[in-house]
Amino acid sequence: MHDVSTVNVGILGCGNVGGGLIGLISEQHDVVLARTGADLRVARVAVRSISKSRDVDVDSNLLTVDAAAVVNDPGIDVVVETIGGIEPARELILAALAAGKPVVTANKELLANHGAELYAAAAAAGVDLLFEAAVAGAIPLMRPLRESLIGEPITRVMGIVNGTTNYILTQMTEAGASYHDALAEAQSLGYAERDPTADVEGFDAGAKAAIIASVAFGVSVVAGDVYHEGISAITEADIAFASRLGYAVKLLAIAELVDKTEVAVRVHPAMVPLTHPLASVRDSFNAVFVEGGAVGDLMFYGRGAGGRPSASAVFGDLIDAATNIQRGGASLGELPRASIRSIDDIESAFYLSLDVADQAGVLATVAAVFGAHGVSIRSMEQEGLGGDARLIFITHPAREANVQRTLADLAQLDVVARVGSTLRVIGE
Secondary structure, three states: OOOOEEEEEEEEOOOHHHHHHHHHHHHOHHHHHHHHOEEEEEEEEEOOOOOOOOOOOOOHHHEEOOHHHHHHOOOOOEEEEOOOOOOOHHHHHHHHHHOOOOEEEOOHHHHHHHHHHHHHHHHHHOOOEEOOHHHHOOOOOHHHHHHHOOOOOEEEEEEEOOHHHHHHHHHHHHOOOOHHHHHHHHHHOOOOOOOOHHHHOOHHHHHHHHHHHHHHHOOEOOHHHOEEOOOOOOOHHHHHHHHHOOEEEEEEEEEEEEOOOEEEEEEEEEEEEOOOHHHHOOOOEEEEEEEEOOOEEEEEEEEOOOHHHHHHHHHHHHHHHHHHOOOOOOOOOOOOEOOEOOHHHOEEEEEEEEEEEOOOOHHHHHHHHHHHOOOOEEEEEEEEEOOEEEEEEEEOOEEHHHHHHHHHHHHOOOOEEEEEEEEEEOOO
16 A cells, blocks of 8 residues: 555656656556556647647646646646757746756657756755656666666666667668668658658657767767768668678667777667677667676667657656655766867778779789778678679778878779778677
8 A cells, every 4th residue: 555645747748758657658558556656647738729639538627728837736746848949948837846846858859968967956956857768768777777787887878768760770771772762751751751851860869879878888978979871871782781791770869888988879880799688689679789788788679769659658757756756856967068079089890892903913912901900801792783892891990080191092093993892890
């Protein structure tokens, strides 16, 4: 048995996530009450238009267009922010925290750019700032990193955190679709926005990577610290070569601790061995691989997007916040600024292709450029292209800057017609 405590919830926004949350609070009310003693009540909901029709059943008397009034209402115990963007979300969350109210948010853009400020404000107020849905939808990742693994010496967190790009790459791999055809299908199914730039160029995954790095390593990492490349240059030939060589192409977000002092955070497409668990993650699903010094390897897998899955993660945070009201918050606290390692100084293996003249001595000329920059070739394949040839290389681990210099010099060779795709090889 639990002591019953009424928790009045103020929700900012009633779109896919906010509306889904309202539905879950209603559906699961009795279960949550029985298990935790928290009597969750939707007390006020801030919306843009009161007259707009909605899929969720919500009492119109609870609706208001004044979001600040919801935050400042003394009867509200917990504030849930689902409106997105930087402002006014930032001001509203800071006001709620200053008033001693726990906050639950799904706002990855805000956390990736102003997370340190919000974490410090929550710590100063002694209340929760919870954001499970901001990174991987319904996948419970933030809470294990923040609580269960807080004493674990985590070395790397690597994963697929954008369902749109994973769906596109799956279609290119399994159906032989071109990038443009796969993108068009993703848009028709609602996985991709009309303007897909944030997803396909890695900005969305980069924001999530910044949040992951901050929580995993206890330092402040912002979106501007994250190196990112997208998938728009990936071709059917790249996918085919990767498959033939025993790899899958995935857009990865990677945050790792380097030499115990620096954090390297990046997003880019990579060739992942088919034997690695991330290689089998299909369609719009997400998966995050956590590598620790004591626990070994863990993988979190599930739906990474959608109103209902994201609302489920928000609901879990809301229950956490409601039960924590009696015992104090669990904020990250004020985080020191991270020392960021440049992408130029990160090492990985590489796949790269060259279209060259099919004549004697070409391979030796090309190999000499690799050697001049200290890039060791692990394997090479050649296929004919009429009067030319395509050379496919996989290197041993090499420093990024050295590989980029190699590519620049290769492009200047008379025997090289084109420097093709370059992909990092991760997970071996």
